[in-house]
Amino acid sequence: MNPEIVNSIAPVGAIAVFTGMVGWVATTWLKVKNGYPLENSWGKPLYPNGGGEAMERIKLISEENAQLQAELGSLKDRMAVLERIATDQPSRLAAEIDALATKQLN
Template sequence: MDPNLAEILDYVPLIVSGVVIISLAGILASWNSTRMKIKNGYPLEGMWGQSLKPGMTSEAQQRVTLLTQENAALRAELGSLKDRLANVERIVTDGGFHLTQQIESLRDSAPLAGLSREKVHDREGII
């Protein structure tokens, strides 16, 4: 027998056992994935994406429709909350001192330029 062939034949049991272990690991992973899908209510699919189990019943279809509508409503509400939060952040980060100065400059503007500050406050009902 050729010495090179004898060296190669020494590795054959390792190669075969490696292939068997990798195959079993793949089968176990597929089995676990299918088990988790069934446990959590996800539909099972075949090789080309066709639905296998559980079939889509009218109750399941109604549930999907309701969840889709609820999801759309929650997304709209989230969008409005983001807008409101942006306005609150703008107000909070706006300097209160600058806001006070702007209010005072508006009070001292042209239509009431002839009146003194005390008269303006009396006229507005602020004493």
């Protein structure tokens, strides 16, 4: 090859390699920043080892989620009762209250 051609192509090649490296670093940084898993050379995701702390946090969040779901279920039941009270006829509601009051007296 002619040395002049190599000397004229070398800066373009160096810029292309540098641009590729900067792009790879930027892509990896964005993946890490936004929580996406990194990939190995075969395209399989690499998940960071969170250790026991991450597992403990997941356990606590799962327990809190179960408690909130139970609370939501009870609130839905209470809301259904309140809706029934609000939409029932007043005479029927008064009769039910009187029936409960006489039941407690007996």
